[in-house]
Amino acid sequence: MFEAFGVDLPKLFFQVVNFLLLLYLLNRFLFKRVFALLDERQRTISKGLEDAEVAARDRELARAEREAAVSEARKEANEMIARANKVAEDTRNEILTDARAEAEKVSARARDEIVAEKDKAMAELRAQVADLALFAAGKLVRREMDDPTQRRLVEEFLAEVQPTRPAKSSRS
Amino acid sequence: MAEEEGGSLIHVAIKAEKLFSIGPFEVTNSMVGAVLASLLLLAAAWYVTRRAQTVPGRLQSLIEMPVEYIAGITAASTSRWRGYVALVVGLFLMILVANWLGLLPGVGTIGLKGEHEGELVPFVRPAAADLNFTLALAFVTFVVFVWWAIRIHGPIGYLKELVGEPRYMAPLMFPIHLISEVSRLVSLSMRLFGNVFAGEVLLATMLALTTAVIFVLPLAFFVPAVFLGLELIFGAVQALVFALLTMTYITMAIAEHEGGGHESDEEHPAPSPA
Amino acid sequence: MDSNIAAGLAMLGAIGPGIGLGIGFSKAMEALGRNPEASGTIFVPYILGLALTEAIGIYCLVVSLILIFAG
Numbered sequence: 001m002f003e004a005f006g007v008d009l010p011k012l013f014f015q016v017v018n019f020l021l022l023l024y025l026l027n028r029f030l031f032k033r034v035f036a037l038l039d040e041r042q043r044t045i046s047k048g049l050e051d052a053e054v055a056a057r058d059r060e061l062a063r064a065e066r067e068a069a070v071s072e073a074r075k076e077a078n079e080m081i082a083r084a085n086k087v088a089e090d091t092r093n094e095i096l097t098d099a100r101a102e103a104e105k106v107s108a109r110a111r112d113e114i115v116a117e118k119d120k121a122m123a124e125l126r127a128q129v130a131d132l133a134l135f136a137a138g139k140l141v142r143r144e145m146d147d148p149t150q151r152r153l154v155e156e157f158l159a160e161v162q163p164t165r166p167a168k169s170s171r172s
Numbered sequence: 173m174a175e176e177e178g179g180s181l182i183h184v185a186i187k188a189e190k191l192f193s194i195g196p197f198e199v200t201n202s203m204v205g206a207v208l209a210s211l212l213l214l215a216a217a218w219y220v221t222r223r224a225q226t227v228p229g230r231l232q233s234l235i236e237m238p239v240e241y242i243a244g245i246t247a248a249s250t251s252r253w254r255g256y257v258a259l260v261v262g263l264f265l266m267i268l269v270a271n272w273l274g275l276l277p278g279v280g281t282i283g284l285k286g287e288h289e290g291e292l293v294p295f296v297r298p299a300a301a302d303l304n305f306t307l308a309l310a311f312v313t314f315v316v317f318v319w320w321a322i323r324i325h326g327p328i329g330y331l332k333e334l335v336g337e338p339r340y341m342a343p344l345m346f347p348i349h350l351i352s353e354v355s356r357l358v359s360l361s362m363r364l365f366g367n368v369f370a371g372e373v374l375l376a377t378m379l380a381l382t383t384a385v386i387f388v389l390p391l392a393f394f395v396p397a398v399f400l401g402l403e404l405i406f407g408a409v410q411a412l413v414f415a416l417l418t419m420t421y422i423t424m425a426i427a428e429h430e431g432g433g434h435e436s437d438e439e440h441p442a443p444s445p446a
Numbered sequence: 447m448d449s450n451i452a453a454g455l456a457m458l459g460a461i462g463p464g465i466g467l468g469i470g471f472s473k474a475m476e477a478l479g480r481n482p483e484a485s486g487t488i489f490v491p492y493i494l495g496l497a498l499t500e501a502i503g504i505y506c507l508v509v510s511l512i513l514i515f516a517g
Binding site: 186245359362363365366367369370409412413416417420 | 497511515
């Protein structure tokens with residue numbers, strides 16, 4: 001079969017030798033350099049990939065850290081706000097109760113004062129009325145009455161008048 | 173048969189023709205083609221290495237590009253790629269240059285009138301249009317992948333591989349495996365030879381058809397040019413195919429035991445026969 | 447003359463790989479259309495399949511060449 005295509009051993013051998021020689025020379029001069037270049041490039045690429053992986057891992061780590069820090073800070077802030085709210089509430093309540101108590105006290109004192117003032121005014125009024133009555137009676141009768149008698153009369157009169165008045169404190 | 177017709181316009185000899193002889197050794201025109209291709213490649217390699225620059229120029233990157241491409245593909249095949257990448261790239265470059273050299277004007281057309289019947293014997297014949305050349309390359313490939321198989325498996329392991337898995341089927345399977353191994357050699361060489369030779373015949377036919385009648389003679393300038401372009405592609409594709417098949421055969425020889433997971437099992441019996 | 451006819455008939459065997467190559471190429475293009483980024487991955491197996499399919503056609507050619515030149 002091969003004879004039809006002109007194959008014979010010396011020619012075949014020549015071609016094999018030719019190719020092997022070419023391969024040797026090419027390998028010696030061209031490929032070494034190109035493959036070294038290829039190796040270098042592959043190394044660079046794999047190194048780049050590695051670097052990228054490391055960077056990605058770092059980034060991931062940083063992200064997690066940041067997130068943790070943010071959530072921590074948020075929690076702290078929430079706590080702080082809650083505490084502040086509570087303090088404010090407490091303070092408000094305290095101030096409120098204080099103010100209420102103060103107001104109570106002020107109003108009580110005012111009431112007492114008013115009562116005392118009224119009593120005093122009542123007593124003065126009573127004395128003045130007595131004097132006025134005496135003076136008017138004296139003028140009316142035009143005669144001297146001894147003072148003790150007059151006074152007693154007037155006071156009796158006043159005592160008679162008194163029960164019609166509503167003020168209770170004046171009785172004592 | 174073709175010679176009998178004599179006046180036929182289509183003439184492509186299937187054998188490489190003898191140019192002259194040195195002693196008993198015949199020098200054929202396809203040898204000249206192969207040597208020319210080799211010299212061209214060496215010149216290119218010398219050019220590239222002589223003015224090696226880290227940032228390659230246009231011509232330098234033109235030469236380096238296919239080398240890097242094939243080497244890149246080979247590097248992705250197995251972890252032992254450094255052991256056979258030179259062969260794969262060398263085959264690719266050699267076949268590529270030889271094929272494209274055959275397309276140059278003058279190759280196959282300039283020659284001497286031969287001994288028989290005044291036929292033209294061209295000085296240069298595309299190397300791959302001679303079965304000697306393709307068979308030589310296929311033979312190198314064959315030896316290398318069998319060598320790798322033996323190196324990885326050990327000779328006994330390789331024989332076991334040929335015998336096949338069910339041991340009792342050995343009488344049937346061993347010849348089949350043997351034939352399939354040898355058929356790789358034949359199919360590799362025949363594929364390249366067939367393609368290139370058919371390409372030569374095709375070009376000759378197109379030229380003959382367009383020059384047969386004076387009326388269609390202007391077509392002779394265009395029609396073969398189309399097929400020349402086609403042959404340009406085929407030349408590159410066949411070079412790539414040869415290189416990739418070589419790579420695949422070697423990869424199969426290596427990876428059969430690398431991927432199987434019983435690499436460690438094979439490591440122990442391997443040294444004993446070696 | 448007979449061997450020339452036989453050579454012609456032998457080339458009928460190129461029909462099979464012709465169809466096969468067409469199918470292979472169409473599938474490769476389909477794959478490329480579905481997934482254009484995979485062109486690099488598809489290319490090498492495609493070329494290998496093309497070569498192995500084409501080998502059948504080359505066998506036919508070889509047979510017919512033998513018939514012509516050695517028949």
